[in-house]
Amino acid sequence: MPFITVENLEYAYPAHEDGGEAFTALRGVSLSVEEGEFVAVLGHNGSGKSTLARCLNATLTPTAGRVSVGGLDASDEANTFEIRRLVGMVFQNPDNQIVASVVEEDVAFAPENLGVPPPEIRRRVDAALRTVGMYEYREHAPHLLSGGQKQRVAIAGVLAMAPRCIVFDEPTAMLDPRGREDVIGIIRKLRDENGVTIVLITHHMDETLGCDRVYVMNGGKIEVSGTPSEVFTQVERLRSIGIDAPETVSLLYGLRLAGVDVPLSALTPDECAAAVADAYGKRVSPADSAD
Amino acid sequence: MLRDITLGQYFPGNTIVHRLDPRTKLALTVCYMVALFAARTWSGYAFMLAVLISAVAASRINGKTLLKSLKPILFIIIFTVVLNVFFTAGDDVLAHFWIFKITKQGLVGAAQMMLRLTMLIAGTFLLTYTTSPLALTDGIESILKPLAKIHFPAHVLAMMMSIALRFIPTLIEETDKIMSAQKARGADFESGGLVKRAKALLPILVPLFVSAFRRADELAEAMESRCYRGGEGRTRMKTLVMRPRDWVALAAGAAVISAVYALFRRLP
Ligand SMILES: Nc1ncnc2c1ncn2[C@@H]1O[C@H](COP(=O)(O)OP(=O)(O)OP(=O)(O)O)[C@@H](O)[C@H]1O
Ligand SMILES: [Mg+2]
Numbered sequence A: 001m002p003f004i005t006v007e008n009l010e011y012a013y014p015a016h017e018d019g020g021e022a023f024t025a026l027r028g029v030s031l032s033v034e035e036g037e038f039v040a041v042l043g044h045n046g047s048g049k050s051t052l053a054r055c056l057n058a059t060l061t062p063t064a065g066r067v068s069v070g071g072l073d074a075s076d077e078a079n080t081f082e083i084r085r086l087v088g089m090v091f092q093n094p095d096n097q098i099v100a101s102v103v104e105e106d107v108a109f110a111p112e113n114l115g116v117p118p119p120e121i122r123r124r125v126d127a128a129l130r131t132v133g134m135y136e137y138r139e140h141a142p143h144l145l146s147g148g149q150k151q152r153v154a155i156a157g158v159l160a161m162a163p164r165c166i167v168f169d170e171p172t173a174m175l176d177p178r179g180r181e182d183v184i185g186i187i188r189k190l191r192d193e194n195g196v197t198i199v200l201i202t203h204h205m206d207e208t209l210g211c212d213r214v215y216v217m218n219g220g221k222i223e224v225s226g227t228p229s230e231v232f233t234q235v236e237r238l239r240s241i242g243i244d245a246p247e248t249v250s251l252l253y254g255l256r257l258a259g260v261d262v263p264l265s266a267l268t269p270d271e272c273a274a275a276v277a278d279a280y281g282k283r284v285s286p287a288d289s290a291d
Numbered sequence B: 001m002l003r004d005i006t007l008g009q010y011f012p013g014n015t016i017v018h019r020l021d022p023r024t025k026l027a028l029t030v031c032y033m034v035a036l037f038a039a040r041t042w043s044g045y046a047f048m049l050a051v052l053i054s055a056v057a058a059s060r061i062n063g064k065t066l067l068k069s070l071k072p073i074l075f076i077i078i079f080t081v082v083l084n085v086f087f088t089a090g091d092d093v094l095a096h097f098w099i100f101k102i103t104k105q106g107l108v109g110a111a112q113m114m115l116r117l118t119m120l121i122a123g124t125f126l127l128t129y130t131t132s133p134l135a136l137t138d139g140i141e142s143i144l145k146p147l148a149k150i151h152f153p154a155h156v157l158a159m160m161m162s163i164a165l166r167f168i169p170t171l172i173e174e175t176d177k178i179m180s181a182q183k184a185r186g187a188d189f190e191s192g193g194l195v196k197r198a199k200a201l202l203p204i205l206v207p208l209f210v211s212a213f214r215r216a217d218e219l220a221e222a223m224e225s226r227c228y229r230g231g232e233g234r235t236r237m238k239t240l241v242m243r244p245r246d247w248v249a250l251a252a253g254a255a256v257i258s259a260v261y262a263l264f265r266r267l268p
Helices: A049-056 A076-088 A103-113 A120-133 A147-161 A177-194 A228-232 A237-242 A247-257 A268-279 B022-037 B042-061 B063-071 B070-085 B104-130 B134-152 B152-184 B194-225 B244-263
Strands: A004-014 A024-032 A038-043 A064-068 A086-088 A164-167 A197-201 A211-216 A219-224 B094-095 B100-103
Touching: A004 A049, A024 A211, A024 A219, A038 A049, A038 A147, A049 A064, A049 A164, A049 A197, A064 A076, A076 A086, A076 B022, A086 B194, A103 A120, A103 A147, A103 B100, A120 A177, A147 A164, A147 A197, A147 B134, A211 A228, A219 A228, A219 A237, A228 A237, A237 A247, A247 A268, B022 B042, B022 B104, B022 B134, B042 B104, B042 B244, B063 B070, B063 B100, B063 B104, B070 B100, B100 B104, B100 B194, B104 B134, B134 B152, B152 B194
Parallel strands: A038 A197, A038 A211, A086 A164, A164 A197
Antiparallel strands: A004 A024, A004 A064, A211 A219, B094 B100
């Protein structure tokens, strides 16, 4: 059984008291996430990605349809707390998710809420800070850290809760390239070494390389889904809903339009380079390219 | 320019004063205040000044830093002193004009009030300089905990304080940024009368408030998704422990109060 199952999920933001209408942000979303999977969710602004994320950890209760996490029904209020423990959330703005004025105190926040005994909290906090490479900063004030470092602290804060899945809602949107690289590296490491299930919402195609499944959202629905090569090769369909394919695929697509016989499914820059070289029949031997 | 604010700042250190339990330090501060207001003679003030100076010395806090921190409060001190000079009743009139009388009692009272206030504020600053804000809120929460039985929201209060402390630097930074942005567009915050300056601040306050509310919203969501549901069933990573040194310090505090009551209560 998948770890997370979403069936015909609908969600409408209730109407404002001072007029305005209810807004249906999700219109029948179905997906499933297996334990240990790395899933990417793409979609342009307002397509409902964050709303979906909020439904995955019971922050929002579905208007219709069903969300189940680890066999627990997310619509049942009795499960809310356990679901939040199982599915951690990392948000876009690192400043607005750090609670305490000392790094280690912030990381301790979730286990403290869970009522974990103090020595165990200490152990979890140290382990989480080591995992994200922020152990040396444990006694620092968060506001003096860089954006990338703050986001790593935020990840540690979720890790200390010992969740089985972490949902990242555009975790790199406010970071510089260096911070982005660090954070994406940590996300991959969490999946590969700690076996944490990952749901990554992002605008950056390159961050989705190496994921197991991609869901592309549009207007509150899932428009395209499948493995990265299945999804990203549908260049025209993606463009029609405002999403650019990864640069590698765009390049290959352009070459194909120009009449060069290359496959579209070479996603990483290395694969893409090999495909182009192949098409031109001039494969450079590895020994030559080394210098 | 906003970064110079030292109010409520903490200077990390490893002295005995730093290592005392925050509850001990809170209790000692209260003892110090009580003693300060109980003292009525000049030798009493000298004694309290000695107590303050030895505490400052033990904490290795720079005396100059402490004095500088009094600057923002200077106005309040002067105001109180002036009130005291003019409105203390007495019969030893030194000068008299219109409805005001300056009496010897008034001058003495004003001088004493100034000493008291300065020492009072210096003492409380010493508390915040040597205790991390987090430890301080933990201490306050722990002291107020028994009141939870009568539904006093001790945990909520402590959480609010620690979040406020966490966001003060963030909001100061943001204010700085907004101000520079407005200055770059020709806004002027440094000249003109009070009304003009207040008006110039409006374009800063509005975006600041908007962003503060957005932050509050996002923080609340982040806290809930990290399983926050109030103080019930919550544990702490660092639990407060009273050590022998805390009891010794408390005994010393009690001794200071007793000494003041025994020796320095005679009215001048
Ligand atoms: N609290 C709310 N109340 C009412 N409508 C909302 C609320 N939050 C979001 N919406 C609306 O729901 C729709 C989907 O929003 P959502 O935040 O899920 O989009 P998103 O895909 O995460 O976009 P972005 O890429 O900008 O983060 C948007 O049209 C938005 O205006
Ligand atoms: Mg979003």
